[in-house]
Amino acid sequence: NAGVTQTPKFQVLKTGQSMTLQCAQDMNHNSMYWYRQDPGMGLRLIYYSASEGTTDKGEVPNGYNVSRLNKREFSLRLESAAPSQTSVYFCASSARETYEQYFGPGTRLTVT
Amino acid sequence: QKEVEQNSGPLSVPEGAIASLNCTYSDRGSQSFFWYRQYSGKSPELIMSIYSNGDKEDGRFTAQLNKASQYVSLLIRDSQPSDSATYLCAVNIVGRRETSGSRLTFGEGTQLTVNP
Numbered sequence: 001n002a003g004v005t006q007t008p009k010f011q012v013l014k015t016g017q018s019m020t021l022q023c024a025q026d027m028n029h030n031s032m033y034w035y036r037q038d039p040g041m042g043l044r045l046i047y048y049s050a051s052e053g054t055t056d057k058g059e060v061p062n063g064y065n066v067s068r069l070n071k072r073e074f075s076l077r078l079e080s081a082a083p084s085q086t087s088v089y090f091c092a093s094s095a096r097e098t099y100e101q102y103f104g105p106g107t108r109l110t111v112t
Numbered sequence: 113q114k115e116v117e118q119n120s121g122p123l124s125v126p127e128g129a130i131a132s133l134n135c136t137y138s139d140r141g142s143q144s145f146f147w148y149r150q151y152s153g154k155s156p157e158l159i160m161s162i163y164s165n166g167d168k169e170d171g172r173f174t175a176q177l178n179k180a181s182q183y184v185s186l187l188i189r190d191s192q193p194s195d196s197a198t199y200l201c202a203v204n205i206v207g208r209r210e211t212s213g214s215r216l217t218f219g220e221g222t223q224l225t226v227n228p
Contacts, residue, residue: 033215042220043156043200050214058215090155099144099204101216103155 004104013081021076023091032074036087081111118219131188135201144204145184191226
């Protein structure tokens with residue numbers, strides 16, 4: 001099992017460009033999450049999806065949109081990238097019963 | 113008040129010593145608690161889960177939970193240089209809407225260095 005996979009691993013965008021970060025899990029988990037991690041700020045939740053067909057805002061949703069494409073896949077879209085969105089983005093998934101979250105390897109995004 | 117607070121670091125211990133990492137949380141309804149380890153440049157890795165009061169041991173790691181005091185800790189016995197990492201405490205927050213599911217709130221982490 002690959003666990004949680006994310007693409008791309010690295011990305012550089014210019015201000016105003018758009019992109020979609022992809023995430024997939026093969027653990028048959030119901031819930032999926034998108035976080036960003038900035039130095040000194042810890043992990044902050046952007047959006048999450050408790051199950052296929054539902055999404056909820058987290059702590060820092062502004063500037064992002066998400067799509068829960070199916071049970072396996074959860075994508076994060078930046079419509080108009082800003083330098084403040086320079087960060088490391090992590091996707092995670094969890095089983096409803098244990099709440100244990102498992103993380104993907106992350107995407108390092110730089111917006112210039 | 114932050115939802116999850118960890119003892120400020122960085123924490124430095126000699127090899128072979130016990131490292132003690134502490135965390136407090138604000139939501140009395142929280143029922144699930146986790147410790148993650150994150151090496152520099154890597155993603156968080158789950159190392160311990162604890163759901164009921166008391167101690168839970170897994171190898172050199174012991175998690176301790178006291179719901180009355182809203183306190184959870186992680187002890188690392190016989191610390192090794194390979195334990196040098198940032199340790200994140202996470203607490204489960206149940207969503208207020210039926211469809212919201214639940215989410216984890218993370219502390220900012222404590223950086224541990226184990227010196228040979």
